Amino acid sequence: MEKVLLLHSSSDGQTIKIMRHIEKTLGEGYQCELADLNQLPAVSFEQYDRILIGASIRYGHLNKKLYQFINQNLPALEQHKVGFFCVNLTARKEGKNTPETSAYMKKFRQKSPWQPGLQAVFAGALRYPRYKWFDRVMIQFIMRITGGETDTSKEVEYTDWQKVEAFAAQFKAY
Incomplete structure (x- = not known):
């Protein structure tokens, strides 16, 4: 059984709902643990087989605690299987809903020292x-x-x- 950490930074709960849907989609064989990234948890990366981080955009920005978490854990993020997605209302529009076309993901990649190998953008609620x-x-x-x-x-x-x-x-x- 693979252990998966689902870290979320959610403003109104849609990011958590997406995480729960991913947990359900992963199915049996995956033991998932959900944690609030806004609490800046101390993560023992070696306890998990993979980690997924999901963060929402509020007023054009990702939560500052996401960047704090990245800066505190950069070596571990770069050495483990860690995916990332962001949730925003702009992604409701075609052409603004992929990591390559989302202004928020572009800004994230410019601002973040961590460049996730697996990325996604989802429309919120x-x-x-x-x-x-x-x-x-x-x-x-x-x-x-x-x-x-x-x-x-x-x-x-x-x-x-x-x-x-x-x-x-x-x-x-x-």
């Missing part, structure tokens, strides 16, 4: 009723500018679950 007032107004403004959903009574999930499953298969083979 829009959960207007769950947001605090400020976040709801700001996200609505951003969606208006980018031609997205602006009805604040709606929740829309843009995640392509088949794409997530294909990435899980790549992660298995990695």
